[in-house]
Amino acid sequence: MFYESSDWHSNPDGLIPEAKDFIKLAKAVGARVIACGDLFNLLPMGRESFKGSMAVRELIEALDGYPMDYVSGNHDPYPWVWELFGEVPNIHIIRALDLEMDGRLYHFTHGHQYAIDWAILRHIAPGFIEFMVEHFPRAWYAFSKWMGWVPGQIKPRIEESYRESQRYNDATGIIWRNAIREAQRKNYCVVLGHTHTTAQLRRFIDTDVGIRTVMIDGGDLREGSFVIGGGGDVELAFL
Numbered sequence: 001m002f003y004e005s006s007d008w009h010s011n012p013d014g015l016i017p018e019a020k021d022f023i024k025l026a027k028a029v030g031a032r033v034i035a036c037g038d039l040f041n042l043l044p045m046g047r048e049s050f051k052g053s054m055a056v057r058e059l060i061e062a063l064d065g066y067p068m069d070y071v072s073g074n075h076d077p078y079p080w081v082w083e084l085f086g087e088v089p090n091i092h093i094i095r096a097l098d099l100e101m102d103g104r105l106y107h108f109t110h111g112h113q114y115a116i117d118w119a120i121l122r123h124i125a126p127g128f129i130e131f132m133v134e135h136f137p138r139a140w141y142a143f144s145k146w147m148g149w150v151p152g153q154i155k156p157r158i159e160e161s162y163r164e165s166q167r168y169n170d171a172t173g174i175i176w177r178n179a180i181r182e183a184q185r186k187n188y189c190v191v192l193g194h195t196h197t198t199a200q201l202r203r204f205i206d207t208d209v210g211i212r213t214v215m216i217d218g219g220d221l222r223e224g225s226f227v228i229g230g231g232g233d234v235e236l237a238f239l
């Protein structure tokens with residue numbers, strides 16, 4: 001069994017309380033803890049402000065040695081996560097995670113690399129975006145914001161409206177569409193975040209497997225939504 005969540009967007013002053021609850025719940029049932037990116041606002045705040053911060057300390061304390069897979073996102077680029085958590089043995093830092101559980105393959109990713117949908121570029125875009133996030137994080141972040149690919153910018157702030165942040169838009173649709181395409185091509189279930197909006201697409205696989213989820217977006221943990229997997233399928237869950 002696994003528990004997956006993303007988009008905690010914690011600031012240096014502490015880990016969001018929902019993340020502590022999520023880890024507590026997962027530990028109680030012995031689930032594998034997988035976090036799919038944007039756990040900390042390293043962008044735009046800068047990784048320096050997170051070194052020795054309360055937020056970093058509180059994640060280590062909440063896990064207390066319990067293993068966690070940390071898939072990097074666009075706000076927390078892979079090399080920067082390494083700078084903060086590389087020394088913590090129970091935190092496994094990875095760009096994307098492939099996992100086989102109960103006879104089903106899962107692909108865990110943050111999802112920002114699915115944002116580009118320009119014809120032929122679509123095929124090279126994920127690798128290109130990953131390269132830009134790693135090597136030019138600040139420039140790419142600024143460009144992404146300008147293009148409207150950063151969800152926080154295209155949706156109202158969460159404090160202003162609880163429901164509005166769950167609103168679907170075209171940028172969200174492009175990300176899900178590319179995730180579904182990849183799920184079909186690779187024959188696995190894509191588990192992602194980034195859009196801050198929950199979604200689950202189930203389709204008939206074959207007579208042996210039946211109907212299974214091929215794409216699931218756990219949404220924004222600050223609103224309580226996350227993903228529970230096991231027994232060959234996944235489902236949306238709430239704190």
Ligand SMILES: [Mn+2]
Binds near residue numbers: 073074075193195
């Ligand atoms: Mn993101």
